[in-house]
Amino acid sequence: FSLSGYTSGTTNKPMIVYRSVFSILHEEYTYKLYLRNCGVPINPRIAVIRGDKIKSGRDNSPPFWLKMPFTRRLIFSSFHLSSSNAKYYLQKLDDEKPEIIFAYPSSVTFLARIALEMRWKPTWKFYGVFTSSETFTIEDQNLCSLVFGKVFDHYGQAERVAVLQQCSFHNYHVRDDYSRVEFVEDSHGFKIVGSNYYNTAMPLVRYDTG
Numbered sequence: 001f002s003l004s005g006y007t008s009g010t011t012n013k014p015m016i017v018y019r020s021v022f023s024i025l026h027e028e029y030t031y032k033l034y035l036r037n038c039g040v041p042i043n044p045r046i047a048v049i050r051g052d053k054i055k056s057g058r059d060n061s062p063p064f065w066l067k068m069p070f071t072r073r074l075i076f077s078s079f080h081l082s083s084s085n086a087k088y089y090l091q092k093l094d095d096e097k098p099e100i101i102f103a104y105p106s107s108v109t110f111l112a113r114i115a116l117e118m119r120w121k122p123t124w125k126f127y128g129v130f131t132s133s134e135t136f137t138i139e140d141q142n143l144c145s146l147v148f149g150k151v152f153d154h155y156g157q158a159e160r161v162a163v164l165q166q167c168s169f170h171n172y173h174v175r176d177d178y179s180r181v182e183f184v185e186d187s188h189g190f191k192i193v194g195s196n197y198y199n200t201a202m203p204l205v206r207y208d209t210g
Helices: 021-037 086-096 105-118 138-149
Strands: 002-008 014-022 048-049 064-065 074-078 100-103 128-132 151-155 165-166 173-174 181-184 189-196
Touching: 002 021, 014 021, 014 128, 021 151, 048 086, 048 105, 064 086, 074 086, 100 105, 105 128, 105 138, 128 138, 138 151
Parallel strands: 048 074, 048 100, 100 128, 128 151
Antiparallel strands: 002 014, 064 074, 151 165, 165 173, 181 189
C-alpha cells in the first residue's frame, strides 16, 4: 500500500512520487523530533502561512484565516497578505497567540517587514518560526529574527532523499537517521545526492536532486 504525491517541478516538470505508509510516518516523526529538539512543546498552537487557499482572491476583506476544527492550527492566506492587510494578520496573531509559525520564507519576511514598521512583536511565549520550501537568505532570516526571535529552516524534497535542518546558529545539519546524503562536486559547486532508507514504495539510490 502506498500514497502518491508530486514534486514542485522547479527543475523541469512535476514528477509523481510514491510513499509507503512507513515513509509517511517517518517523515512526520523526523519533523516532530526537530520541533522537540528546538524546544517546542508537544501539541503546540500553530499559525500557518504557507499558500493555503482560504477564500477568493477577489475578496479583499478580513478574515484572511481559517481555524481548523479539532486541531490547534490557524491557517492564514498567503495570497491576501499585503501592506494594507498585514495589520489584520498581526492582530489575529495577538488574539490567538500561537506558539510557533509554519511559513514560506517570502510570506514571513514580508510580514516581518510590516511588523518592524509597526513596532510589533509577540508578547506571549513564542518558540519560533519554522520555514521550508523556498530559499531563505541569511539577511531575511536576520530580519525575521528581529520580530519573531528564533527562526529555523528545514530543507527537504518530495522525493524524500535528504533532510537538512537548521539550528539556532543558522547552520544546516544533515539528518543521518533519515537517509544517506552525499555532497557531490560539479561545475556549479556542490549538489545534494541522496539515497532513501525507508520508502519501499519508491526506493531511490544516489538520486541527484539537482
